[in-house]
Amino acid sequence: MPEAFSLPNLLARCGVSKRFINADLSEFSAYCQKIGKTGESLFAHGPRGTGKTHFLCACLSMAVQKKLKAGELNIESLVTTQKPPVKFLPAPELLVEFKQSYEPNSPMSEAGILKKYSAVELLVLDDFGVERVSHWSIQVLYLLIDRRYRDMKATMISSNLRPSEIAAKFDDRIASRICEMCHQVKFQGQDRRTVKGSTDKQPARRDKQNGKQANLH
Numbered sequence: 046m047p048e049a050f051s052l053p054n055l056l057a058r059c060g061v062s063k064r065f066i067n068a069d070l071s072e073f074s075a076y077c078q079k080i081g082k083t084g085e086s087l088f089a090h091g092p093r094g095t096g097k098t099h100f101l102c103a104c105l106s107m108a109v110q111k112k113l114k115a116g117e118l119n120i121e122s123l124v125t126t127q128k129p130p131v132k133f134l135p136a137p138e139l140l141v142e143f144k145q146s147y148e149p150n151s152p153m154s155e156a157g158i159l160k161k162y163s164a165v166e167l168l169v170l171d172d173f174g175v176e177r178v179s180h181w182s183i184q185v186l187y188l189l190i191d192r193r194y195r196d197m198k199a200t201m202i203s204s205n206l207r208p209s210e211i212a213a214k215f216d217d218r219i220a221s222r223i224c225e226m227c228h229q230v231k232f233q234g235q236d237r238r239t240v241k242g243s244t245d246k247q248p249a250r251r252d253k254q255n256g257k258q259a260n261l262h
């Protein structure tokens with residue numbers, strides 16, 4: 046099989062970064078494996094570094110593999126398309142894309158970007174809520190989430206905020222839609238990055254502190 050058709054390459058085409066390319070669902074609890082495998086909407090929330098992005102990338106990888114197997118995704122078109130039907134998208138990058146569209150010679154319009162991400166079959170919206178809150182950012186995020194909610198499109202979201210905090214900090218209409226459409230998965234525990242950083246300097250303790258168990262509760 047050509048290198049371009051390897052799973053890591055296909056996931057990269059969907060926007061998954063190198064760090065998370067090998068994430069898989071096997072180490073997650075039975076409940077999370079189940080909802081990850083169904084490819085339905087979910088909302089992963091918890092403190093920084095607890096593994097939310099890793100989990101959503103594992104879900105996305107599973108979805109791509111399932112769709113390829115079922116013939117719902119064409120491997121060749123996935124390699125060539127500029128609009129993959131499964132997409133990993135950090136929310137702050139989405140906002141940058143919107144801002145770029147307001148520049149005079151931009152080939153994209155705000156409406157075009159909304160249409161593009163509304164049409165994606167499975168969208169992973171990572172790091173929801175880290176952006177500076179403004180009327181504008183609330184409005185564009187609301188427009189995207191509301192469209193996907195109305196069209197019942199699978200949407201996986203990660204956030205450091207609980208739904209109640211999204212309601213308070215952003216918009217209760219966004220939080221309400223997330224609550225209805227998503228299974229919630231709560232992450233807890235230590236920041237894996239700081240554990241990893243300290244154990245990398247102390248290799249003898251690595252296995253104990255940087256264990257395989259996901260921080261799920």
Ligand SMILES: Nc1ncnc2c1ncn2[C@@H]1O[C@H](COP(=O)(O)OP(=O)(O)OP(=O)(O)O)[C@@H](O)[C@H]1O
Binds near residue numbers: 065091205
């Ligand atoms: N289950 C896991 N197995 C192995 N490594 C993991 C696992 N979960 C997370 N990691 C690693 O821990 C680090 C932090 O994980 P991740 O980026 O997913 O956290 P996060 O909850 O998304 O953090 P943030 O809220 O800051 O976005 C990364 O290096 C990631 O690769």
Ligand SMILES: [Mg+2]
Binds near residue numbers: 097098099172203
């Ligand atoms: Mg993250």
